[in-house]
Amino acid sequence: MTDKPHSARAHLRAPKKVSIKPLSSNILFLIIAATAAIGFIAGTNSNQIMGLIGPVFGQKVYAGNVDLSSVEATYRALKANYDGTLSDKALIDGANKGLVAAAGDTYTLYMTSSESTTFSDDLTGNIGGGIGAEIGIRNNQATIIRVLKSNPAEKAGLLAGDIILKVNDQPTTGWTVDQVVAKIRGDVGTTVKLSIQRGSDVKDYTVTRDTIINPSVESSIKNGIGILTISRFDSETAGLAHTAALSFKANNVKGVILDLRGNGGGYVDAAQSVASLWLNDKVVVSERTDGKVVNELKSGTDPVLAGIPTVVLVDGGSASASEIVSGALQDYKVAKLVGEKTFGKGSVQKLIDLPQGAQLKVTVARWYTPNGKNINQEGIVPDVVVPITTQDVNAGNDPQFDAAVKTLGL
Numbered sequence: 001m002t003d004k005p006h007s008a009r010a011h012l013r014a015p016k017k018v019s020i021k022p023l024s025s026n027i028l029f030l031i032i033a034a035t036a037a038i039g040f041i042a043g044t045n046s047n048q049i050m051g052l053i054g055p056v057f058g059q060k061v062y063a064g065n066v067d068l069s070s071v072e073a074t075y076r077a078l079k080a081n082y083d084g085t086l087s088d089k090a091l092i093d094g095a096n097k098g099l100v101a102a103a104g105d106t107y108t109l110y111m112t113s114s115e116s117t118t119f120s121d122d123l124t125g126n127i128g129g130g131i132g133a134e135i136g137i138r139n140n141q142a143t144i145i146r147v148l149k150s151n152p153a154e155k156a157g158l159l160a161g162d163i164i165l166k167v168n169d170q171p172t173t174g175w176t177v178d179q180v181v182a183k184i185r186g187d188v189g190t191t192v193k194l195s196i197q198r199g200s201d202v203k204d205y206t207v208t209r210d211t212i213i214n215p216s217v218e219s220s221i222k223n224g225i226g227i228l229t230i231s232r233f234d235s236e237t238a239g240l241a242h243t244a245a246l247s248f249k250a251n252n253v254k255g256v257i258l259d260l261r262g263n264g265g266g267y268v269d270a271a272q273s274v275a276s277l278w279l280n281d282k283v284v285v286s287e288r289t290d291g292k293v294v295n296e297l298k299s300g301t302d303p304v305l306a307g308i309p310t311v312v313l314v315d316g317g318s319a320s321a322s323e324i325v326s327g328a329l330q331d332y333k334v335a336k337l338v339g340e341k342t343f344g345k346g347s348v349q350k351l352i353d354l355p356q357g358a359q360l361k362v363t364v365a366r367w368y369t370p371n372g373k374n375i376n377q378e379g380i381v382p383d384v385v386v387p388i389t390t391q392d393v394n395a396g397n398d399p400q401f402d403a404a405v406k407t408l409g410l
Helices: 069-081 088-101 113-124 152-156 177-184 237-250 268-275 321-331 390-395 399-408
Strands: 025-028 109-111 126-130 133-138 141-147 163-167 191-198 201-208 210-213 217-222 225-230 255-259 283-289 292-298 310-314 336-339 347-353 359-368
Touching (some): 109 113, 133 177, 141 152, 152 201, 163 177, 237 268, 255 399, 268 283, 283 321, 310 321, 336 399
Parallel strands (some): 255 310
Antiparallel strands (some): 109 359, 126 210, 133 141, 141 163, 191 201, 217 225, 283 292, 347 359
16 A cells, blocks of 8 residues: 555466575566655555566576685674674674675675565565555645555545645654655554545544555556556566457557556566567567577567557656566557656566575676667667656646657547
8 A cells, every 4th residue: 555666477477486496497687766756655665666577597506615704703703792782693684785785786685584575565566554545745745646446545535636634643744755655554454544635624534454455557548548557567467468458459549658657677577478469479678698698588479559559658767677668669669658768777687595585686687678779777768758847746747648648649
């Protein structure tokens, strides 16, 4: 229910974690997404929005050793002299984090058991107890941006545009989205009291928190245009997107807008499947290690939306898997990109299980668009660049969406 965003499989291929045992491994693309203007109460955490994508590679094994005697010496000196209580587990986690951080790669990380669980929950959209609403800051006030269907906020009567004056009788004045979200979220079955301003009226609502799983795909048809919004690429994305595409075609939509703004990434087979809605047996993305192509992922052969005018909305929070889809559709000239330059995440990570629930994310390759471009740190420049300002957000305007409609030319 409550969370903030980054602004971030028809082949339904369930994600498999890589074990350090001699088993086959899934390779995963991961991204740290940028923070957007609007905070999501249900979705992914902006500080750790990472996309996760995965073709299968053979697992590498390193048989060498490293001399850790200096670490042992530091440990003994610390234990013998520190004035206070030390947790051996915390020290070991710290040593592991330092070891991995020394690689100097933003996307190569050691995650403790709790961090690994949070990472998994962020990717799936399962954020635990919440109310099912997206929160943003408009005119310096915490405001409900969207209410998720069939969730506690909707059942309690909350609406988009409601201003949150207080949470459990604590004024929200000066609070960040994170602070509002943290106060609203809690254990399933507990309640949260919200003081809501709607127009000139102020009313208190008591909402019972529940488990919120935010769907990665939403779709609608407006004025003959199919609107497909994908917030992340998870295990359900391919099927949901395909169903939406069939609905668009059955309703003879004149055009499609694919909204990937703030989408920090996800599983590669989900991105591959979404691109397959437009592409027929084309290379969607290739991966290279040490400059050599080690894998190519191709689209399917049943492009449901082929030939239908399409625009893809992107911004600085569109990363990794979002950039794979955007890059492929742009390279093959089957869609125009509208919005702002994407994040620029062009590397591939492997997710490896470690003892006691910890995990290692390690960069193993770089990915390239069909035209052979690696967008790392560069991002993808839209065909039509349209910024969105704080004033637009505060007023509830969306000039990027308006430009997408205009670009369709319908």
